[in-house]
Amino acid sequence: MASVLIDGIGSLVTNDPALGDGPLGLVEDAALVVEDGRVAWAGPRGRAPGHAEERFDAGGLAVVPGFVDSHAHLVFAGDRTEEFAARMTGRPYSAGGIRTTVAATREASDDTLRANLARLVAEALRSGTTTVECKSGYGLTVEDETRSLRLAAEATGEVTFLGAHVVPPEYAGDPDAYTDLVRGPMLDACAPHARWIDVFCDRGAFDGDQTRAVLTAGLERGLVPRVHAGQLGPGPGVRIAVELGAASADHLTHLTDDDVTALASGDTVATLLPGAEFSTRSPYPDARRLIDAGATVALAADCNPGSSYTTNIPFCVALAVREMRMTPAEAVWAATMGGAKALRRRDVGHLGPGAWADFVLLDAPSHVHLAYRPGVPLVRRVWRRGRLVAGGDRPVGPEASAARPARA
Incomplete structure (x- = not known):
C-alpha cells in the first residue's frame, strides 16, 4: 500500500x-x-x-x-415500529419488547440476517463508524445464539455473547433454568465465537445473582464481561461489573452515589447510550456527574430495533452535548477514544x-x-x-x- x-x-x-x-x-x-x-x-x-x-x-x-461504537445489537430480523409509535403516545419502555424481535430472528434465514447486518454496518460506516461491537441476544436458543455470533463475526472481531438478554417465553415460568442453560450448554457452544460476554441486569431481565453466575461462567471460558446496567432502574449491575473487572457498564441512566464511586475508582468504562433515552423518552444519564467524579466515559449508538434504532454516532454526540452536559470535546473523545477503551483497544480511537x-x-x-x-x-x-x-x-x-x- x-x-x-x-x-x-x-x-x-x-x-x-x-x-x-x-x-x-x-x-x-x-x-x-x-x-x-x-x-x-x-x-x-x-x-x-x-x-x-x-x-x-x-x-x-x-x-x-x-468513531468506535462499543455497543450495538445488529443481528436481528423484524420491525418494532408499532411499539415505537405506541411509546410515543405514552406507553413506557420495558425489557419485554425484546421477545418480539426474538420471534422474528428465530424465523429468519441466515441470508436475511446477514443482509440486514451488512446494511447496518454500511450505514454506520457512512456516518464515520470504523469499529463496531456486535452482540447476539435475539436468538435465545443454543442454535440461534451460535448462528448470531457466527454471523456477527463476519462483520467484526468485537463479538459479544448476550444469551442473557431476556428470558424467552418457553422459560417464562423458570428463569433460573434458563440461566443454567445460558451459563452451561449455550455458553459452551457460543464461547468459541465471541470475545465478550454481556448480561442485561435490570428489571424484567436478570437479577444480580443470575448476572454474577452467567458472567462468572463466561470468565471461566475466557470471555471478558460487559454489563447492561441501570437502564430501567437502579440495581446491582454496576457493582457486579466493577467487581468482576468488566470492560464496560452500559446505559447507566439510574446510578447511586456508590455506583459512581465504583466506576471512578475502577477500570470499568461507563458507556452511555443517549439514543436509547431519545427513543424511549427516558431521563438521560448524567455524564457530567461521572466525568467530574473521574470515571472514563464512552458514547455508543446502541443500535437495536426496539429502543435505539440508529447507527449514527454524530447524532449521539449532539445528544450528549445538549442533554447530558458534556462539552463538545468530551463527547468526541468519548465517541472515539472512550469507545476504544471500552473495547480495550489501543490501536483505534x-x-x-x-x-x-x-x-x-x-x-x-x-x-x-x-x-x-x-x-x-x-x-x-x-x-x-x-x-x-x-x-x-x-x-x-x-x-x-x-x-x-x-x-x-
Missing part, C-alpha cells in the same frame, strides 16, 4: 496529548501520513515528512478519528503513530460542528486502515462497506 499524505487539515483531532493541545491532542493546520494502513506521522503540516507517494488535500476541513489509520473528514472546520450542527450530514469521507471506504468516488453500500472488514 502506497504511503499517503493527508495535507491541508484545518483541525486534526489525534486524541494524543503528546501531539497537540488538550485531551484531544488538537493540531491546527495539520497533516497526517499513512503507511501500510497505519498512522506513520501526525502534526503541523509545516513539519510533515515529504516522502509520501500520494497526497490528498483536506482543503482546510477537520479530521477526527473514526486515536491518530497517534502506530494506530490504525481510521479517520473521518468532516465537512466542517472543527469537530465542534458535530454538536453545533445537529442532524447535518457532516461526514464527507471515511478511511479505514488507510483505505477510502466511504465518500468520494467510491461506491457506498454493503459491497463497499465494512461488511467483511479486516479483523482486529
Whole structure:
C-alpha cells in the first residue's frame, strides 16, 4: 500500500496529548501520513515528512478519528415500529419488547440476517463508524445464539455473547433454568465465537445473582464481561461489573452515589447510550456527574430495533452535548477514544503513530460542528486502515462497506 499524505487539515483531532493541545491532542493546520494502513506521522503540516507517494488535500476541513461504537445489537430480523409509535403516545419502555424481535430472528434465514447486518454496518460506516461491537441476544436458543455470533463475526472481531438478554417465553415460568442453560450448554457452544460476554441486569431481565453466575461462567471460558446496567432502574449491575473487572457498564441512566464511586475508582468504562433515552423518552444519564467524579466515559449508538434504532454516532454526540452536559470535546473523545477503551483497544480511537489509520473528514472546520450542527450530514469521507471506504468516488453500500472488514 502506497504511503499517503493527508495535507491541508484545518483541525486534526489525534486524541494524543503528546501531539497537540488538550485531551484531544488538537493540531491546527495539520497533516497526517499513512503507511501500510497505519498512522506513520501526525502534526503541523509545516513539519510533515515529504516522502509520501500520494497526497490528498483536506482543503482546510477537520479530521477526527473514526468513531468506535462499543455497543450495538445488529443481528436481528423484524420491525418494532408499532411499539415505537405506541411509546410515543405514552406507553413506557420495558425489557419485554425484546421477545418480539426474538420471534422474528428465530424465523429468519441466515441470508436475511446477514443482509440486514451488512446494511447496518454500511450505514454506520457512512456516518464515520470504523469499529463496531456486535452482540447476539435475539436468538435465545443454543442454535440461534451460535448462528448470531457466527454471523456477527463476519462483520467484526468485537463479538459479544448476550444469551442473557431476556428470558424467552418457553422459560417464562423458570428463569433460573434458563440461566443454567445460558451459563452451561449455550455458553459452551457460543464461547468459541465471541470475545465478550454481556448480561442485561435490570428489571424484567436478570437479577444480580443470575448476572454474577452467567458472567462468572463466561470468565471461566475466557470471555471478558460487559454489563447492561441501570437502564430501567437502579440495581446491582454496576457493582457486579466493577467487581468482576468488566470492560464496560452500559446505559447507566439510574446510578447511586456508590455506583459512581465504583466506576471512578475502577477500570470499568461507563458507556452511555443517549439514543436509547431519545427513543424511549427516558431521563438521560448524567455524564457530567461521572466525568467530574473521574470515571472514563464512552458514547455508543446502541443500535437495536426496539429502543435505539440508529447507527449514527454524530447524532449521539449532539445528544450528549445538549442533554447530558458534556462539552463538545468530551463527547468526541468519548465517541472515539472512550469507545476504544471500552473495547480495550489501543490501536483505534486515536491518530497517534502506530494506530490504525481510521479517520473521518468532516465537512466542517472543527469537530465542534458535530454538536453545533445537529442532524447535518457532516461526514464527507471515511478511511479505514488507510483505505477510502466511504465518500468520494467510491461506491457506498454493503459491497463497499465494512461488511467483511479486516479483523482486529
